[in-house]
Amino acid sequence: MPPTVFSRNVLGAATRALVIGVGHYPSLPGGGGPQMQNPEGLKQLESPPVSAREFAQWLIENYRSDARPLATVQLLLSERHPAAFAYQADGAAVVATPQEANMATVKQAIRGWYELGNHNPDDLMLFYFCGHGVSEGALTALMMSDFGSEPMALMEGALDFHRFHAGMEDCQARHQCYFIDACRLPSTLLRRFDHAGDPVLQPGARPSPDGRVRLGPKFMSTLPGEASHAQPGKPSLFTGALLEALNGAGAGDEDGGDWIVKTNRLHAAMEYLVKEIIAEKGWEVGQQTITDGMQDLPLNTLERPIVPVSLTVTPKEAHIEATWLCTDGNGIDLQRDADLSPWNFRVPVGSYRFQASFSSPQYAQLVRNEIVRPPYVLRSLQVMTA
Structure with missing residues (x-):
């Protein structure tokens, strides 16, 4: 050998x-x-x-x-x-x-x-x-x-x-x-x-x-x-x-x-x-x-793949002030403060709740339930005006 x-x-x-x-x-x-x-x-x-x-x-x-x-x-x-x-x-x-x-x-x-x-x-x-x-x-x-x-x-x-x-x-x-x-x-x-x-x-x-x-x-x-x-x-x-x-x-x-x-x-x-x-x-x-x-x-x-996720909000003006949460109700609780860049993170395959909140009253809170599975989840979510 x-x-x-x-x-x-x-x-x-x-x-x-x-x-x-x-x-x-x-x-x-x-x-x-x-x-x-x-x-x-x-x-x-x-x-x-x-x-x-x-x-x-x-x-x-x-x-x-x-x-x-x-x-x-x-x-x-x-x-x-x-x-x-x-x-x-x-x-x-x-x-x-x-x-x-x-x-x-x-x-x-x-x-x-x-x-x-x-x-x-x-x-x-x-x-x-x-x-x-x-x-x-x-x-x-x-x-x-x-x-x-x-x-x-x-x-x-x-x-x-x-x-x-x-x-x-x-x-x-x-x-x-x-x-x-x-x-x-x-x-x-x-x-x-x-x-x-x-x-x-x-x-x-x-x-x-x-x-x-x-x-x-x-x-x-x-x-x-x-x-x-x-x-x-x-x-x-x-x-x-x-x-x-x-x-x-x-x-x-x-x-x-x-x-x-x-x-x-x-x-x-x-x-x-x-x-x-x-x-x-x-x-x-x-x-x-x-x-x-x-x-x-x-x-x-x-057993449980790790999946890349990328989230943004449209319009861009809303994304800049979006505060994010990602939870699965089973121990995963991720968050990110407002930032110019997309929110890129990794989670195991499963069901998740994505939530974006905004400092300006003109944008309504955004909630999205998603199945996360390979190869990746790439989402640009449209926010409604309040």
Whole structure:
């Protein structure tokens, strides 16, 4: 078995995750190593190690699937100050050591991950990357920590994502899901060399090993030609949205009553959540989640999903002075004073009473009863004049 930060024995089908977060690049400006001659604006990153740690920790502590329990998590990080990885499992605190996210170690990790999933066609393979990326046409390069360290072969430290994904077609595990949290800005390197790095896996002669079609959706953090964004010290916009969607916004109960997060619902939830935080921050950016392959692939199972809610009042003059209450008659009692921005909050799925009161006597109190369920509740409520 390849080195893991988490593993448990699972009989039958299992979920197996490979998580990579690259923030420290020695050959990019400020990295402390021999410098790449033309880094094309690439620099050190703060968010990827934070984002990858959060995603790996969430998987270990929160992921639930009766059909395919979590069996392994491989975690590879590149950070300026390497640190241990801590989490809670089965009521105990665990401290593990991530691997280094250089290309040689990533290659071994990918091949080990492939072998773990190459025994049961019902396994679910999760791949997550956060770090530098560039795109040109169909080419997408994901940069590992040693990218640019070899002047004679600059792309040696990059993963050719398109060909890597194609190589996973031969893995017996027929269920695969890829989360790529990286910029997709154009690159003269890709134009010059016409390849995006090392594919690690070479497609063989037997795609679809048991005759079953592979489900392998790819979630990309942004459009081609656009950058991905983050806040200092926090998970990126994409990863934050992904975790919220996995916690409930991407869930549905159409399959007999259980709340199950599926890939087709995940996309709608993440797109909303990324736009929500961009609007909150007032950023003028073009980040938008893109999904290639909208298959109905089940992921996390939840007892009671957490749902994003956003409330405003029209006209705008009334919203500015609205004082809000949200209650469910069963212990949830939220309130907000008057504010210019929409009231964005999270509550478990259920029945709620939304109430807006106004300081001006010209506006009548507004009451609305709502069923809150995924993917989100977005309401602009019309107030009547008193």
